[in-house]
Amino acid sequence: AKLDGELGGVESLEAQNHLAACADCRTRAEAIAVEAERVRGALSSLEPLPSEAPGEARTAFARFRAEHAEPPAQAPSLAGRLFARRLRPVWGAVAALAAVAVFLSFAPARGWGQKILAMLRVQKIAVVTMTRVDRLAG
Numbered sequence: 001a002k003l004d005g006e007l008g009g010v011e012s013l014e015a016q017n018h019l020a021a022c023a024d025c026r027t028r029a030e031a032i033a034v035e036a037e038r039v040r041g042a043l044s045s046l047e048p049l050p051s052e053a054p055g056e057a058r059t060a061f062a063r064f065r066a067e068h069a070e071p072p073a074q075a076p077s078l079a080g081r082l083f084a085r086r087l088r089p090v091w092g093a094v095a096a097l098a099a100v101a102v103f104l105s106f107a108p109a110r111g112w113g114q115k116i117l118a119m120l121r122v123q124k125i126a127v128v129t130m131t132r133v134d135r136l137a138g
């Protein structure tokens with residue numbers, strides 16, 4: 001705190017008096033001062049050049065946004081909206097229905113379809129009487 005100038009007037013005077021009286025603390029304080037100066041010199045070489053340092057934070061942020069701005073998004077076209085990813089299953093179903101309709105419009109396929117429907121029609125009804133088992137036991 002003494003090296004950084006963070007001590008008040010009274011505390012700084014007490015630290016000076018103690019360092020004058022205690023050789024051990026004075027030696028340690030001098031070693032710390034030498035090390036602090038070495039670190040300060042090393043850190044000063046990392047400072048940006050005056051041409052690299054931005055003058056103001058807003059200016060630097062505006063320059064950053066201009067360099068890294070994304071191009072404005074364009075509105076999708078009509079075809080892009082019709083064939084969007086979320087509508088692909090719908091278009092697949094429409095294509096399948098259209099294929100079935102085209103297939104069944106030909107005479108051989110129509111005859112085949114009629115045969116299948118004829119197999120599924122009910123030709124004969126049989127009436128079966130049912131009795132409850134508990135009536136028979138009684």
